[in-house]
Amino acid sequence: MRAILIVNPNATSTTAAGRDLVAHALASRVSLTVLHTTHRGHARELATEARRAGIDLVIVHGGDGTVNEVVNGLLGVPAPTSMQSVTVGPVPLLAVVPGGSANVFARSLGIAKDPVEATNQLIDLLESGSSRRIGLGYCDRTWFLFNAGLGWDADVCDAIDRGRKGGEAVTPSRYVRTAITTFFRRKRRDPHLTVETDAGEAVTGVHFAFVTNSDPWTFLEARPVRTNPGTSFDSGLGIFAMRSTKVFTTLRVVVQMLSGTSGPHSRALLRDDDVKWIRVRSTEPTGLQVDGDYLGERTEVEFASAPDALAVVAPLPGDTP
Template identity: 30%
Template sequence: MLKKDILLIINPNASKGKGKSKAKEIKALFQKHGRACTVAYTRNQGHAMSLAFRGASYGYSIIVAAGGDGTVNEVASGILRSGKDIPLGIIPIGRGNDFAWIAGIPQKTEEAVALIARGNVSRIDVGLCKGPDHPDGMYFLNGAGFGFEPMVNFKAMEYKRLNGMPSYVVAFLYILRHPPKPYHLKLVIDGVEKDIESQQISVCNGRRMGSSFMMAPKAEIDDGVFDVMFTNYPLSGALMSPIRKSFLT
């Protein structure tokens, strides 16, 4: 039986619909580095997680997510749910690629493949978010949030002809004109309660969200802490100024 080496999980519709040709390119690049690569295509939301779960159980040495932060989260979730200590590799071909950026993954596919082929693994922190829809929890690598920031993200996903930063800029301007209602939040952090009215909270493992927002400039993915960013109501023009500044940095 052949030893399982690298499992590549990729959305065939990723990279502006060129996922299949991208997969062939990536497989050939791995072969140039002397690594055997098996390709698995995702079919729908959640499929990347089940593919990663099975891949980890089958004993692949590295499981690679080719896509954006959503695909990366799903693949990481599958690995973690398997209970196997299999490392994750990332080839950033998604919309925002925020986690890949903070992880120091090259944007160029050839360089990302070379990095994975070298296989220098380090350990990182992971978030687990539990709620009514997901009582077992959803893992996240880069961050979790609600209010303004995820609204921008969801809006950006509606723009099929825009990708990366332009889609977030347009979505940002739209949500700026249609901001969320303030939420009454009770935060319990280290046993200390805090009541706030807020339209925005981001729990960050990484620094950047939405391709350009530097939400938590001091965050590190291996420091053992989240950086929690929230705004007090109202999300005024004065408050928006530094957000715009960080967006354009």
């Protein structure tokens, strides 16, 4: 099996020694070429080249942003009517060895968080031939793996990105502090979003909207954060949109996101766990994030579900690492 290992050497939790160990272990099982990213968008370029070269397997050692770039490089831009990817030749299998701060995609697939453990797990999966097809989300000419959103979360991602460029470490505690600060800064703004889905009528007066393709939405260290527990890689998209920024109402919903699997609920919350498409309109330019990557401001975004879009090396649903 011809494989490439795309490594982001600047990923949060990778080290030179750890990267060498991962590469050495994988090279004992597959015909491996190791490639390091050097700039933003490089992982996407490498993945596109791998597909065109007929590589069988693309392994990513990095965070969610690097994995997102690779997936977009593998699949290209889909046809607007069919949501099928526009590619030349077969799409390689995708595998992930976590190397970022949150690693939401890998952990949602059942991949171990520790890179060494994940590498051993990947070797076992390859030897057993275990793989599965998963659905993805799509918006703004970009595939997303696990979540996207307009408003609050996008502003948090923007602040985190600006801090990272300034040399600040990306940690769960920093995400929490930034989320709280951003919430209170936005709190007094009038609601300006309208959310429409294939499952119901348009809902106005929305302050912020999260769109998910899997569960959990993210992690705080080992704790999963669940906005849409009924959403999975095998279902449609989840929508989570708040029509209130009252502190007590928001805090109660946040506690539900952190504490249970039944799903957050509130009269101020629009939530559905399995929809084909979601359209969000804004009366003013509003930030958009995709898999934690801030894309800028938009006034209208349509999110679409693309079933069975990608083949990944991962445990079958229900299996444990």
